[in-house]
Amino acid sequence: MFVLAVIGQKGGSGKTTLALNLAVAAAEDGLTAVIIDLDPQANATNWKDRRKSENPAVVSSPPGRLKQTLEAAASHGAQFVVIDNPGKADSGAINAAGFADLVYVPVGPQMFHLETLPGVYRLLQASENSPPAFIVLNGVHPSATIQAEKTKEMIGAAYPIPMCPHHMSHLDVYATSADAGLSPLELNAQGRAGSEIIQLYKFTCAQSHKLEKLHGKSGRIAKRA
Template sequence: MHVVAIVSQKGGAGKTTLSVHLAVAAAAKGLSVALIDLDPQATAAQWGDWRGGDNPAVVATPYTRLDATLQEAKQAGVDLCILDSPPAADAAAVSAARAADLVLVPTRVSAFDLHAIKTTGELMRIAQKPAFTIFNAVPPRAAALVEDAAAVVRGIGMPLAPVCLTERAAYRHAVVDGHTAGEYEPGCKAACEIDAVLDWMMGRLTKPSSIAQAA
């Protein structure tokens, strides 16, 4: 079973949106997926209630029960667990990172958001797990802005995921009734971006060197 944590100190970075979209995309590829909501606001769990169904299974749990919840998922034959952590560099985020094989750190490409990931980067170094920044809600036709933001991320020593997620209306429209962009508009650009992130992520998880680093 693979475990991926979505971690960000700053609220509004798009953690839950990324979490639910990756969970649904992975389930669509035939994986058994559990989305574990560690955020006391339980936004992912609310989305799961709207959605219904059992793949992805959506479970809200306090971080103090994370190990037990992951063990239950493993015993149930889950292939992939995605951990949606609270928007803070606290014990819950540390627990999520330490339990994960891979950590994704979504951020917008604004100065305030980029400043906030410095703290998240320090947290990832404490957790000693492979972590990648992923740019989220990028304005269309913002190549120069992305390049400037990439320089900031490289400057603090955090690797950058090779796929950016663009600001698209499909994300907002889809989640209000428990769906995702790809279900709301099959084959749309948002769905293609999520699939690209998922393919890259699963490639990282299945690399022997990546697994060894995460052990």
Template sequence: MIIGILNQKGGVGKTTLSVNLAASFALTGSRVLLIDADPQGSALDWAAARAGEPLFSVVGFPRPTIHKEISQLGQGYDHIVIDGPPRVTELARSAIMASDMVLIPVQPSPYDIWAADEVVKLIEEARIYKENLKSVFVINRKIANTAIGRDIGDALSTYPVRVLTATVTQRVVFAEAAAQGKAVHEIDSAGLAIAEIEEVRKEIMEAIK
């Protein structure tokens, strides 16, 4: 399966979810490739910060030809995660065309809800060529017990894209893990962040069937 994690808005959690979902797939025993399609190379930086054995492969490919080269790039892998770029529409379009499913992280903020418009439009355009393209929103950086955290699902329902039931909470362990080039699976002793990522992975696997 090829999952593109996209949203032209920066800071919504594309890279955070990319590395942790890639880790989640890898820990089920799958061979996983993470393609960093962001010219800024944050996923590559993450991999460079890591000491010890990699959990999965990471390559940089910030070019608008991912959709043409994905079958070559992805040879030998069970799952591919594409960490999408902010802004650059050509790159985002190519990453969407390369994907079986687009996962759109959104933070519980009105700015994020409005900004999602751009990526949703790109997905609708891509569907002209790729009828079976799946797409879902995932709420990231949810703050527990806040009204905005509860209302975001309603606000997003104006879009023709489903919102995953699984959500990811604002947790410092995500940043702590990233600083060491690790997945939360490797450092989250409380297990709450891990449980959320695992729920997201399972729901995506269900949605792609």
């Protein structure tokens, strides 16, 4: 079972959006996916209430029960688990990182988002597991691709957490699809948002030998952009 923790020190950075869409990509790839919702705002859980498909499953859990929730997911055959954390760097986030094979830290391109990264780095250093981690740039203006690449270079030079080479744009379809309990990947996989999700998912698979063995079995994601 592969476990991805999505963490950050600030709300509104796109943690839940990233978690939902990567879990849907895994489901589209033929894997049994689970989102563990640790956020009291319960955005992932509410999204599931609007959704018809059972994959990915969403399980709401208090941070203190994360170990037991992960064990239950494994016993039910989960293959791809995403832990959606609240927007704060605390002992719960340290605990989540400790159980993860990989950590993503989504941030917006604004400076007040970037200024949270030193705190997140200290959190990762405090984790017993010290899993590999990547910063994922989120909320990029659709016409600012060149500026996004410059921002990635600046972040990569200034902070010790490596940059993911792919980003998520500020596109209405992320919100409208979530309102319907869906992902842009399910509405239009060839669209810009769908392509971004697939790129991020494939990058995720490339980071783990666990996922490399499972990725592409359905043939659906493997054939896409």
